[in-house]
Amino acid sequence: MKRPNVLAVHSIDHFALEVPDLEEARHFYDAFGLDVRDESGGLALYAAGQPHCWGRLYKATAKRLHYICFGIYAEDEAAFTAHLDVLGVKRIGAPPGANADGIWFKGFDGLPLNIRVAEKVTATDKSSFVTHSVAAGESGAVFNSSAPKTHPRRLSHFAIYTSDVIAATAWYEQTLGLRLSDGSGPVVAFLHGAHGSDHHLLALVGSTHRGLHHMSWDVGSVQEIGLGSAQMMRAGYTRGWGVGRHVLGANYFYYASDPWGSHSEYSADIDFIPADFDWPANANHDPGDSFYLWGPNLPEGFIDNTEPTGA
Secondary structure, eight states: OOOOTTOOOEEEEEEEHHHHHHHHHHHHHHHHHHHHETTTTTEEEEEETTTOOEEEEEEOOSSSEEEEEEEEEEHHHHHHHHHHHHHHHOOOOOOOOOOOOOOEEGGGGGGGEEEEEEESSOOOOOOOOOOOOOTTSSSOOOOOGGGOOOOEEEEEEEEEEOOOOHHHHHHHHHOOOOOEEEEESEEEEEETTTTEESSSHHHHHHHHOOEEEEEEESSSSSSHHHHHHHHHHEEEEEEEEEEOOOOOSSSSSEEEOTTTEEEEEEESSOOOEOOOOOOBSSSSGGGGGOOOOOOOOOTTTTTTSOOOOOO
């Protein structure tokens, strides 16, 4: 479904991240349950058994968010080109390793952004969610020796640091057509896609400078979240947060902390905003409602931006 007469991106097509050690990255994302492939001089992240590339990783001296690519409909390409021209958005060349397709430009905080004609890969309906139970007289045991590995189904959303949550929200709304779902003043904002998406396609987290806070991956149950947390701990990634449930978006979660100070989230049952529905946006929720409803206390350093400053 497409919201008529609205110029807006429809998906996060993919992202790119620079990391200091590609083999360490391979180990982390493989343990997380993604299909990690050698491509284009770096690594590519796929959901198991699916053809779409969600992320690209390149070697650098430090971890840094390299760029974000958004998908648009083919019929909107000319209008988007004119729209960016009217706004005076600064065009740039494709960053190292990136494909030059589409329109490259400098985003808020100087983050390289790309929009290109692409298939809509964000959800078109609320993701399926199951609960695990058995009838009386049956055993619900899942033995460790035969427990399945959690494999995310798709990217749900992307959360980035920004120097000004309120100004960045206005910029993404005006420039890319994203829409505010909920937020907590200068602390955090959650934006969805006008053509239908999860409660947030992009989250903005207040900081001193840009960077990646977390990438969120959709799974189908709380059981899968719990199993995912266990598989990460067994793989040596013992730092994280969860299992818990958020308030804004309402998804169940577990965050596995990567070796470079950002996080990968298993997410299940997040709210979905259809293309024909006007979500009652609220930008000023109490900060206590912007993190979680239940779960363990927030770990020390969880919202620290460890990326270097500067472009």
